[in-house]
Amino acid sequence: DGGITQSPKYLFRKEGQNVTLSCEQNLNHDAMYWYRQDPGQGLRLIYYSQIVNDFQKGDIAEGYSVSREKKESFPLTVTSAQKNPTAFYLCASSIKGSYNSPLHFGNGTRLTVT
């Protein structure tokens, strides 16, 4: 079955360490996204990519970095510069240029930094 796989499901890190969250999709979607979810805050866009080797900052990109070397993969690195990294991170994808295509979400990674 096609879908989006995020790993790991839970991740624990010490403050000051960089950590990379994995996101892989086999839907053949062009566009991929990273969102952060905090309790009571809804989802906020971190980075997105509409094509391989290109990506754009979202609303809260500071302290994060991404790469898009393959169409299927869009890893997110949470750097030590991110002041409040503990959150639920959701990866999504969509068909670029499809007027009625919703975002398809992965199951998320819950990151805890202590």
Next chain:
Amino acid sequence: ELKVEQNPLFLSMQEGKNYTIYCNYSTTSDRLYWYRQDPGKSLESLFVLLSNGAVKQEGRLMASLDTKARLSTLHITAAVHDLSATYFCAVDPSSYSGGGADGLTFGKGTHLIIQP
């Protein structure tokens, strides 16, 4: 900056009752999405509304879009416990491409509890 506001943010209701969740947004858009999220889970797409006056129905849920008023509603009819979840609306601010190519802007979500 696009703002998306949902109300109420919390709603506790009894089974069998009807209720409506409201989603207001601040800039012109004719693409609006509704999602459902169960606790600790990901988001599931419910409805895609693509034009003024669009109405979609699935079971006990019905969504509508009024682009002139910048308002979407999610109506619940004869609620059942299985509909307990958090519901998000999301707006596509881009004027081209569709499919949220530049990312969607989400409301804060409505946490719905349906009690027997």
